[in-house]
Every structure is written in C-alpha cells, then in structure tokens.
Amino acid sequence: MKRFLSSLSFFAFILIFSVSNLYAEKPYVLIISMDGFRWDYLDRGITPHILKMADGGVRAIGFEPAFPSKTFPNHYSIVTGLFPQNHGLVNNRFFNPSTGERYKVGDTVSVRDDKWYRGETLWETATRQGVKSASFFWPGSETHLAYKHPTYFKHYDGTVTHEQRIQGIIDWLQLPESQRPHLLFLYFSDTDDFGHRFGPDAPELNQAVKRLDEKLGLLRQKLAAIDMLDKVNIILLSDHGMTKLYPDRVINLTQMVDMTALQFAGYGPLVQFFTKNRAEQIQLIKTLQSKGKGFSVYTKETIPTYYHYSANSFIGDVILVAEPGYSFVTSQRELEFKKKHNPKGDHGYDNRVLDMQGIFIANGPAFKTNYKTVTLLNVDVYPLVCKILGIIPNQMIDGRLERIEQVLK
Ligand code: AMP
Ligand code: ZN
Ligand code: ZN
Numbered sequence: 378m379k380r381f382l383s384s385l386s387f388f389a390f391i392l393i394f395s396v397s398n399l400y401a402e403k404p405y406v407l408i409i410s411m412d413g414f415r416w417d418y419l420d421r422g423i424t425p426h427i428l429k430m431a432d433g434g435v436r437a438i439g440f441e442p443a444f445p446s447k448t449f450p451n452h453y454s455i456v457t458g459l460f461p462q463n464h465g466l467v468n469n470r471f472f473n474p475s476t477g478e479r480y481k482v483g484d485t486v487s488v489r490d491d492k493w494y495r496g497e498t499l500w501e502t503a504t505r506q507g508v509k510s511a512s513f514f515w516p517g518s519e520t521h522l523a524y525k526h527p528t529y530f531k532h533y534d535g536t537v538t539h540e541q542r543i544q545g546i547i548d549w550l551q552l553p554e555s556q557r558p559h560l561l562f563l564y565f566s567d568t569d570d571f572g573h574r575f576g577p578d579a580p581e582l583n584q585a586v587k588r589l590d591e592k593l594g595l596l597r598q599k600l601a602a603i604d605m606l607d608k609v610n611i612i613l614l615s616d617h618g619m620t621k622l623y624p625d626r627v628i629n630l631t632q633m634v635d636m637t638a639l640q641f642a643g644y645g646p647l648v649q650f651f652t653k654n655r656a657e658q659i660q661l662i663k664t665l666q667s668k669g670k671g672f673s674v675y676t677k678e679t680i681p682t683y684y685h686y687s688a689n690s691f692i693g694d695v696i697l698v699a700e701p702g703y704s705f706v707t708s709q710r711e712l713e714f715k716k717k718h719n720p721k722g723d724h725g726y727d728n729r730v731l732d733m734q735g736i737f738i739a740n741g742p743a744f745k746t747n748y749k750t751v752t753l754l755n756v757d758v759y760p761l762v763c764k765i766l767g768i769i770p771n772q773m774i775d776g777r778l779e780r781i782e783q784v785l786k
Contacts, residue, residue, distance in 0.1 A: 403508070404743065405609040406762050407546065407561045408455070409596075410515070411589050412448060413569030413724060415577055415618035416440065416734040423587045426594035427613065427738060432747055434611075434740030435784045439731075439752035442617040444684040445647050446733040447725045448569070449482055451616035451755060452516035456562075457496030458759025458776030460685035464496035466517070467691045471642050474651045474690065482516075485532070491520040497771040499762055500527040503560045506768040511558035513545045518562065528558055535566060539592045547599050550609070560766060563596075565589055572619035576721030577732070610741030610765055612758065619722045620732035626671055626703040629712060633668045634661065636707055642693065646725035648705045649693025661695050671703035683729060685775070701726045701733075745786055757781040 416439045419427060443454045443461055449469045450461040457464045469482040480487045487493065494517055500510035501524060511529035512518040514537075518530045529549060531537075542563055549558050571585035593613065600606040630636055630648065639661070640651040652658040658676070665674050675696045677687035686692060699705055704723060706712045726733055737753050743765045756776035763770035764778060764785065 402608060403559055404765055404767065405550075405559050405561070405605070405741075406765055407563065407609050407611045408758070408762070409563045409593070409611065409613045410452065410455075410565070411568050411613065411615050411736070412564070412566045413572045413617060413619050414586070414589075414615035414736050415568075415572075415732065416736055418568070418577075418583075418586050419736060421583060421586070423583055424590040426590045426597065427736075430593065430597070430611065430613065430740045431738045434738065434744045434746060435748045435750060437737040437750050437753045437784075439734035440614055440737040441752055441754050442728045442733055442735060443755060444686050444728040445725045446617035446728050447647075448616055449516045452564075453494070453496060453498075455614070455616070455755050455758050456498045456500070456515065456517065458756050458771070458774035459496045460756060460775045462686055462689040462692065463775060465493055465689070465691070467686075467689055468643060468647065470644070471691050474640070485519075488516075488533075489519045489521055491522040491525050494520055494525065498525070499560060499759055500562075501525060502763060502771055503766060503768055504528060508560055508766055508768060509556065509558040510560040510562075511546075511549045512562035512564075513542045514564035515562040527560075527562070539565060539589075540595070543592065543596045543599060546596070547603060550600075550605055551603060560762070565592065568615070569619070572722040572724075573720050574722075576621050577619040578621065579721065582722075607742065610743045611739065612762075613736065613738040614755070614758070615735030616755070617724045617728075617735055618731075618733045619724050620701040620726065620730070622704055622721055622723050623702050624719065627712070627715065628669070628671055628699060628703055628705045630697075630705055630707050631709065631712075634664055641707065643697075643705070644707060644711065645704050645723055646699045648697045648707060650695040650697075651693050652695060658694055665695070665697065669697075672697050672699045672705070681727075684727075698727060701730050739784055743785055745784060748784065750784055753781055753784075761785075 442451045447469045450466045453464050453466045461467050472479045480493050503510050510527035512527045513531055514533050518527055519532055520526050546563055567585040571582045575581040643649050662674055680686055757780050759776045760770050760778040761781045
C-alpha cells in the first residue's frame with residue numbers, strides 16, 4: 378500500500394510538472410543599444426531609471442567592444458559572437474580590394490546586401506529553432522535574404538521618435554503568441570550623436586543621457602502596463618564609449634605621404650593601406666614611423682593580439698591606429714570638413730582603452746539581482762542570449778559562455 382501511494386504521488390508530481398511546463402511561458406529577451414554610452418555616464422547622477430534596473434539586476438563594471446570600437450562592427454559582434462575579422466564588417470566603411478566593391482554605413486544598397494554579412498546572427502539562430510525575432514533598428518538586420526533578417530524589422534530611419542520605437546516593441550509583444558517575437562532589439566543613437574558633436578563631458582551630452590534614461594523609464598512603465606515587466610529579460614548595452622578630441626591633434630596624412638598614389642580605407646581613428654608589394658609596404662612603414670606622432674603603425678603580424686584584427690582580406694597590410702584624442706585626415710576635403718564641424722568626441726580606437734568601454738546592465742527573470750560583475754566582452758552576449766532562450770548556439774564563435782554566465786541565476 379505504502380509503495381502504491383508513493384508511486385502514485387510520483388506520477389502526480391510528473392503530471393503537474395509537465396502541465397505547468399506546457400503552460401510556462403517561453404523566455405523573452407530584449408536587447409537595447411544606446412549608441413556610444415560610455416561606462417562612466419552611469420556615475421553622473423543623471424540616470425535613475427537605468428540604475429534602478431541595475432539594482433534589481435546585473436551591472437558590469439564595463440563592457441569591452443571589439444576592435445575597431447565603431448558602431449557597425451560592434452553591433453554585429455554582439456549579435457554574432459564573432460570578432461569583426463571573422464564576421465566581415467571590419468569598419469563602418471571599407472572595401473573589398475579584389476573587387477573594389479564598397480560597404481558604407483548610410484548607403485542603403487550596401488547595408489542591405491547580404492554578401493557582406495558573414496556571421497550567424499542571434500535572430501538567424503533563433504528563427505531556425507522556432508523563436509520569432511523583431512528589431513526596431515539594428516545594424517545588419519536589413520539584409521535582403523529572408524533567412525538573414527529578423528522575423529520583423531524596420532529599415533533604419535533616424536527621425537523615428539523614441540516613443541514610436543518603444544511603442545513598436547510593445548506592439549510586437551502584444552501579438553498573439555503564435556506570431557509574437559521572443560527576441561527583440563531596440564536602438565537609440567543620441568548618446569553617440571551628442572558625444573561626437575559636443576564631447577563626452579559636455580552638458581549637452583548629459584542632457585542626451587538624461588533623455589535616454591527617461592525613455593528607459595517609459596519603456597519599463599509600458600511593459601508593466603501590459604504585465605510583461607517581470608517576464609522580459611532586458612539587456613541594456615552600448616557598442617563603445619567616447620573620448621574627447623583635441624583640435625590640435627589632427628594627423629594630416631597628406632603631409633606625410635602621397636595619398637593619391639596609395640590604396641587606402643578609413644578615417645578618424647583608423648586608416649589602413651593596401652600596398653602593391655613588400656617593397657612599397659616597407660617604404661610606407663618607414664616613412665610613417667619617421668614622421669608620425671600620436672599613432673601606431675602596424676602590420677597584420679605586429680598588430681596587438683587582442684585586436685583580433687588581421688585574418689580578413691578587407692583589412693589592409695599597413696594599419697594605422699591613432700592614440701585616443703588624435704584623428705587622421707586623408708584629404709584636403711576631410712580637413713576642411715573637420716575645421717568646419719569641429720567634432721569634439723570620437724571612438725574607434727584601441728578597444729581596451731577605458732574611454733572606449735561601454736555599459737552592460739541586465740534585468741529580468743533569468744538574471745541575478747543586485748549583482749555587480751567584471752568588465753564583460755561583447756562577443757559573449759551571443760552565447761548568453763542563446764542560453765536564456767534555450768536555443769542551441771552556433772559553435773564557431775569567438776564568444777564564450779563561461780566568461781559571462783555568472784550573471785545568470
Ligand atoms: P559611428 O558613430 O560612425 O560609429 O556610427 C553611428 C551612427 O550610425 C549613428 O549616428 C546612426 O546614425 C548610424 N546608424 C546606426 N544604426 C544604423 C542602421 N541600422 N543603419 C544605418 N545607420 C545606422
Ligand atoms: Zn556606435
Ligand atoms: Zn559614433
């Protein structure tokens with residue numbers, strides 16, 4: 378009798394467990410990017426909503442971008458778990474030296490052309506395993522090939538208001554379950570725009586930070602109103618930080634070498650050359666090293682290992698990286714543009730420089746509460762999100778779950 382009762386209770390337990398599992402909601406992940414949000418903006422006393430979210434969840438001391446610390450390479454690293462040399466977006470602007478074809482942020486033709494995108498994105502991994510996805514803007518989300526873009530996505534339009542973007546997320550989350558995305562993306566550019574225009578220490582930048590903080594508050598309020606605040610795992614992150622530019626720290630390459638005779642790509646913090654032969658490469662390096670101040674000259678062999686920036690034919694064979702605060706100009710036109718607009722901040726430099734670090738805050742049912750952790754790497758987000766969603770990650774990645782999973786309950 379005793380044995381009968383104990384096996385009965387065992388079956389009852391199994392039954393209840395299976396039924397509750399059947400009705401347990403599948404996890405949600407929402408990744409929000411605030412472009413160029415430097416790690417220390419959170420310590421300025423102007424971000425109450427973000428800090429509240431951090432208190433109830435996880436906050437990393439910093440968030441390390443991949444090299445170059447630019448927008449497109451990093452947003453794509455976050456969703457693929459790959460360093461730029463492996464996913465193909467080696468800068469915001471670059472070209473294929475064997476065909477001459479160009480990729481450029483802002484050029485809708487190249488940005489939507491799937492041939493440039495060599496990584497498997499989170500939304501691809503998710504779709505293949507039955508999880509729908511949606512993006513209210515994300516670099517790399519607008520490709521033509523259906524299997525390479527999220528289930529729902531928007532073509533980038535910087536004039537769409539913050540409220541419209543937030544409402545878009547809320548609307549997607551209210552779709553019937555059979556159509557509802559469980560992996561969502563949201564993007565805001567203000568901290569980057571104001572950081573470039575006014576510099577990372579300017580009051581105008583602080584106002585932009587405040588405004589975005591309020592928008593996070595609005596989003597959380599709207600999630601609460603549809604009873605989803607406790608259900609959605611939110612990861613708030615940034616692609617890189619920002620450093621102050623100095624007007625007298627301009628490196629005019631046209632005064633050092635004949636730029637019209639050389640094949641090169643890049644601007645600002647990073648310029649790379651594609652030389653015709655070894656002799657030209659050696660001569661160029663010699664000239665630049667003798668004349669240069671405020672920058673490093675590398676080859677694919679000498680570039681620091683942690684840049685992971687050599688194994689791609691779109692990367693040049695002479696790579697110039699400016700010191701933070703310095704900036705390259707490669708033509709007279711660029712010099713005039715710089716004088717006229719006088720940008721006060723930039724990024725794209727060495728990814729381990731403190732000013733290039735961004736933020737990583739996470740909150741939701743999957744995450745620990747009131748938990749501070751070490752500086753995280755952005756390539757580790759891909760395996761983390763797969764783990765939360767319960768999907769099998771692409772194995773051929775640079776990201777590692779072991780470096781980030783401490784943030785999970
Ligand atoms: P950057 O500071 O040059 O690395 O790039 C930041 C800029 O990229 C932002 O100011 C946006 O205008 C632009 N941007 C961000 N996301 C997209 C996108 N999905 N498509 C086109 N442009 C974008
Ligand atoms: Zn950016
Ligand atoms: Zn920027």
